[in-house]
Amino acid sequence: MIGSAQPARRREEEVSDFAACVVRGLSKARKSLPCRFLYDARGSELFEEITALPEYYPTRCEFEILTDRAEEISSGHDSVAALVEFGSGSCRKTEILIERLRALSLYIPIDISRDALRQAKTRLESRFPQLRVSPIVADFTRPALLPEEITRAVKLGFFPGSTIGNFTPAQAAALLAMMRRLLSPQGALIIGVDLKKDSKLLTRAYDDAEGVTAAFNLNLLARINRELDGSFDLRGFRHEAVYDCAKGCIEMRLVSMKDQTAMAAGRRFHFVADERIHTESSYKYTIPEFRRIAALAGWKAGRVWKDMAGCFSLHELVA
Ligand SMILES: C[S@@+](CC[C@H](N)C(=O)[O-])C[C@H]1O[C@@H](n2cnc3c(N)ncnc32)[C@H](O)[C@@H]1O
Structure with a gap:
């Protein structure tokens, strides 16, 4: 796996990056922690559980689009030789595309979660023995180094799960511009974007009745305890998900239930009691709003698909 050539050194770098971000985030007047740290091995497992919850419509809706419109989505990408996925997680949605991209020989999933990549690689190699699977353990917001051999190859990017919503609109435009440079000259991107909708439906999706999303959020403090000699009392914090209508954004936070130190x-x-740590934003867009951001990043809008209920969108962007 690219990124694991010297696993011990890489691990050290990851822990020191985590420590620096935690110290910086918890030293601010309005405390926050970057959402990418939600995905350690346990966090990735909990995220998979979230995707199966009745309240969590995004995964079901995006699967519906990909399954029902698979032929249409893959048509026009017949010459794609390399598929590059950003924040690939379990890679289950990707299988639908891999099955239909006839000229595909290389798949490069990029994810911060080493464990998720390891499991996906094993499964994909057994399901698609002709396909070379070359994962990269990395933060996709930092310019990735793709193998030189594919510099000139026709590349298709895949960025599902509405992970783009974790970034502010300005950050999203900058990230999309970087992806366009990476996938150019003839590249395209298929990207999942959650749509604006009723705030009750939205908050339920991020605060489920079983408390799996709460466990996912609180796991960030448990991870600090495990990896950074932390002393957080997990019973002293609660999960909160609030929709900010003006921003079109769900904010996930951890709320201190008392005065405490850690x-x-x-x-x-x-x-202090009621103090919040911001842990994740999930911006929602209308189709025209998202197309404007993609245009700022230099992408040309291609086709767009929605699920039957109109909850989720899948955009094709052309470099
Ligand atoms: C919302 S999940 C989506 C997973 C999967 N793509 C899906 O659609 O179900 C976000 C994924 O992106 C990964 N991720 C989040 N931030 C990342 C970053 N900055 N760099 C690389 N991977 C990241 C997480 O580990 C996780 O697998």
Whole structure:
């Protein structure tokens, strides 16, 4: 797996990046932690559980689009030799595309979660023995290095799960511009984008009755305890998901239920009662709003598909 050539050194770098981000985020007046750290091995497992919850419509709706419109979506991409996926997770949605991309010889999933990539690689190699699967463990917001051999190959990017919603509109435009450069000259991107909708439906999706999303969010503190000698009392924090209508954004937070202190990475942090740590944003867009962001990033809008209920959209962008 690319990114695991010197696993011990890489692991050290990952832990020191995590420590630096935690110290920076918890030292701010409005505390926050970057959402990419939600996905350690346990976080990735919990995310998979979330995708099966009745309240979590995005995965079901995106699967519906990909399954029902598979032929249409893959048509026009017959010459794609390399598929590059950003934040690939379990790679289950990708299988639908892989099955139909006739000229595909290489699949490059990029994810921060080493464990998710390892499991997906094993499954995909057994299901598609002709396909070379070359995962990259990396933060996809940092310019990735794709293998030189595919510089001139026709590339298709895949960015499902509405992970683009984790970025502010300005950050999303910058990230999409970087992806366009990576996939050019003849590249295209298929990207899943959650649509604006009723706020009750939205908040339920991020605060389910079984408490799986709460466990996913709280796992970030458990991860700090495990990896950074943290002393967070998990019973002293609760999960919160709030929809900000003006911003079109769900904000996930961890709320301190009392005055307390906790250690992390050798530093002590104080929390007053009701103080919040922002852990994830999920921006929602209308189709024209998202197309404007893609245009700012230099993409030309291609086709767009929605599920039957009109909850989720899948956009084709052309470089
Ligand atoms: C919302 S999940 C989507 C997973 C999958 N693509 C899907 O559609 O079900 C986000 C995925 O992106 C990964 N991820 C989040 N932030 C990342 C980053 N900055 N760099 C690389 N991977 C990231 C997570 O590990 C996780 O697998």
